[in-house]
Amino acid sequence: MKKGLIVIWILLLISSVSCKDFLNLVPKNKRIVANVEDVKTEMLTYLAAITYSAGLIQPSYGGSVFRFPLYNDMATRLCLYEDDIDMSYYSDHTDIDEKSMGVYTECIDWKGISIANVLWEKCYGAIGFMNVIIDDLEKAGGYTEAEYETIVGEAKTIRAYYIFKLIQFFAPYQNDRLGIPLNLDSENVTPGDRLSQKEVYKIIIRELEEVLGYRTAREDWNMFYHPGIMKAILAQVYMFKAGSAAAEKNDWANAEKYSGELIEGYEPESLSEQLAGMFSGSVREYQVGASNYQLRMTYRRQFDFGNIFTGIWAEGKAQRVANELLTMYDDDDIRLAAWFKTSDEEGRTIHYINKPGYTSSINEVTVLFRTAEMYLINAEAKCRQDRVPEAKVMLEKFKKARIPGWSEYTGANVLDEILNERRREFCYEAGTRWLDMKRLGVETSRVGASKEGQGVETYTLKKDDYRYALPIPTDIELNLNKMEQNPGWGNLK
Structure with missing residues (x-):
């Protein structure tokens, strides 16, 4: 996106509704959309809001201020849920709005209600807004095929991505009946029941495959409307779905297909500087289709927090790496230098998290899709389809790039080692x-x-x-829409 466009569209306030029912997104007091340019302005407003903040008007919809759902503070909470941080050592530091120790206490037993609240709100808010954009374009009419496909293609890909995030985080993995509620019509806002996971996945796949069939090339302002992005989401969808209650026979074959189309000619990165550069916060930008990643966004918040608070990565307050993860790396692995920093303390070397690596001017770095993930999805898919020798060749190529001088894998379980590589490679990534x-x-x-x-x-x-x-947020949907809570959570207060 051109920086000039970002500054212009961030000034536009599309709609602000005072309610907390994110399945009932009625666009009150919405400005009149008269033509295609107005609809494009709506889309550009959203894209500006998730990639840039100038301290001006924050556009919102349905009572939810636009923000990429997996922004830095949320990524921090998710990292605290994972097994890659040494939770027995925690450096407290203060954010403008909260004490990080409170976040730690909420997450230590995997009962962080705020995670559920934020993800539910931001994802459904964005889905509702994409519904409006698609419906507004149909009402405006007078569009060319190119205008339709670049706008609707962007909206449907974003919508499919957020639907996928909701089912990943909120659906019990082995209970197909408990998917998520979903409404794709901005005019009909009557809350519905939870769809099954199979039904939700059919919608996600249908949307993405439809947009993949569009003939119009992406424009400079497009972010998600890109064949590589759609294929990357589909590869992730089929991989995640394959082990769930919604699994179907060809899931792994499809995961292999879409990931395979993205790794043709890919040579795994072999320098620590290359890996560190993917997560550098030195430049405010987004990039699509670069050789090392499919989509990266950087973001500067309204206030320059700098070293005061950057989640688990705060300067001087970074968190310690879990020993279990640390011992998984070979001593020569280039990821040790790229993603961790060390300090000599207590008579030994302590490893701290340094991924992403922030600067004082940029404190949001989100890498959504990486070629490395497509590569490892492809290798895992081959294993799951009993083509272990092919997967072993891919595994060895990947390890040789990450560990200079490494020769061959002699272990007994190729699949386990591929999964270990996923953990080494994607630690602390949203x-x-x-x-x-x-x-x-x-x-x-x-x-x-x-x-x-x-x-x-x-x-x-x-x-x-x-x-x-994650639990369905009690104060939002359970009370307003009488929705069934996920098993085990009881009556949350």
Whole structure:
């Protein structure tokens, strides 16, 4: 997106509604959309809001201020859910709005209600707004095929992505009946029941495959309307779906197909500088289709927090790497230098998180899709289809790039090692490890500060634990729409 456009469209306030029912998004006092340019302005407003903040008017819809759902503070909470942080050592630091120790206490036992509230609000708010954009274009009429496809293609891809995030975070993995509620019509706002997971996945796949069939090339302002983005989402969808209650016979074949179309000619990065550069906050930009990643966004918040608060990565307050993760790396692995920083303390070397690597001017760096993930999805898909020798060749190529001088894999379980590579590669990336833990049924224990007062406790997450499905926010949907709560959560207060 051109920076000039960003500054202009951020000034536009599309709609602001005082309500907390995010399944009932009625666009009150909405400005009149007269033509295609007005609809394009709506879309550009949203894209500006998730990539840039100038301290001016924050556009909103349905009572939800636009923000990319997995922004830095939310990514921090998800990292605290994962098993890659040493939770027995936590550096407290103050954000303008909250004490980070409160976030730690909420997340230590995987019961962070604020995670559920934010993800539910931001995802459904964006879905509702994409519904409006699509319907507004139809009402405006007078569009060319190119205008229709670039606007609707952007909206439908964004919508499909957020629907996928909702089912990943809120649907119990092995209960097909409990999917998510979904409404794609901005005119009909009557809340509906939860769809099954199979029904939701059909919608996601249908939307993305439809847009993949569009003939118009993306324009400079497009972010999500890009064949690589659509294929990357589809590869993730089929991988995640394949082990769930919604699984179908060809899921792994489709995961292999879409990931395979994105890794042709890909050579895994072999320098730590290349890896660190993907997560650098030195430039405010978004990039689509670059060789090292499919989509990256950087974001500067209204206030320059700088080193005061950057989640688990705060300067001087970064969190320690879990020893279990640290011991998984070979001593020569280039990721050690790219993603961690060290300090000599207590007579030993302590590793701290340095991924992303922020600057004082940029404190949001989100890498949504990486070619490396497509590569490992492809390798896992081959394994799951009993083509282990092919997967082993891919695994060895990947490891040789990440570990200079490494020769060959001699272990007995190629699939396990591919999954280990996923953990090494995607640690601290916007919930990627948490969702892998969910789909793989990881059981884990950790020691952390007691929620009840002084001392420490051991917290355990079981295989297929109910906490792997976030609770439906009580004060929003359960009360307003009489929705069924996810098993295990009871009556939240």
